[in-house]
Amino acid sequence: MVLPELAARLNCTEYKNWVKAGHCLLLLRSCLQGFVGREVLSFHRSLLAATPGLGPRATCRGGSRCSPRARQFQPQCQVCAEWKREILRHHVNRNGDVHWGNCRPGRWPSDAWEVAKAFMPRGLTDKRGPEECDAVALLSFINSCDHFVVDRKKVIEVIKCRNEIMHSSEMKVSSTWLQDFQVKIQNFLNEFRNIPEIVAVYSRIEQLLTSDWTVHIPEEDWPDGCENEAGSYLSVSQVNEIELELLKEKLQEMYLQAETHEVLTEEISNQLEMVKEFLRNNEDLRNGLTEDIQKLDSLCLHHQKLDSEDPGRQSPERKA
Secondary structure, rough: OOOOHHHHHHOOOHHHHHHHHHHHHHHHHHHHHHHHHHHHHHHHHHHHOOOOOOOOOOOOOOHHHHHEEOOOOOOOOOOHHHHHHHHHEEEEEEEEOOOOOOOOOHOOOOOHHHHHHHHHOOOOOOOOEEEEHHHHHHHHHHHHOOOOOOOOHHHHHHHHHHHHHHOOOOOOOOOHHHHHHHHHHHHHHHHOOOOOHHHHHHHHHHHHHHOOOOOEEEHHHHOOOEEEEOOOOEEEHHHHHHHHHHHHHHHHHHHHHHHHOOHHHHHHHHHHHHHHHHOOOOOHHHHHHHHHHHHHHHHHHHHHHHHHHOOHHHHOOOOO
């Protein structure tokens, strides 16, 4: 039968809106992964064609001394210094935040993906390709690299919406917000009318955002799930999977904020407590997030201990 927790959640319009918006981001991610993967290789080839001396035969001579940290990178060899200059030459935010800590500079001559990560948000050091990234990482690459000829305002609008979804403490958005999101994501998708896999997801996103998911108690032989006005169908397990993926991404975002001190430990702890309270009332989701909660809990406790020992250490670098 339909889980009562799921029925209660989806009968809350604002939570349902939050899940639908998040589902759109998951669909967007899936349709961007292949496209971005191809463009990463194309961009790297164009860099090597313009500067052949930076190709696979170029070798980092700095070793561990050429290891970046967060947004700081002072190359200790000529190859890495030239690669840094070349990356900045194509970086839209060349005078702003560049998360060099994502990268392994010694691999830049031969690994296109390591170059691409310089155009993405922090926290991607261990990601091995676009298939391991969330939507905001792929959107940030498109926005930050001048290889892409797009209306960047449209990209930024979708990134802002994604951040609002992830930073919603109650995991709720209004119907008005959802309508605005639909316009912004469709404006973005219209920039890629010549990319078949992106065009293909356009109608799916439109249908999703205009549908009214309802939880029903099916007949004895029917599968449990959610229907919309057009009769499209998501099973209980599919809805749960979407919810879990969104909550995992939210917790990961909170972890990175805490780890990099972008947000005060107390604020993260308060947000975490709200997630815990939500999960206490939704056992079907709680079991799939235990490890993520424990990881963030441990980090918050560690920071709280350090803060109590040195009250002046908290100085979060808030990002616009």
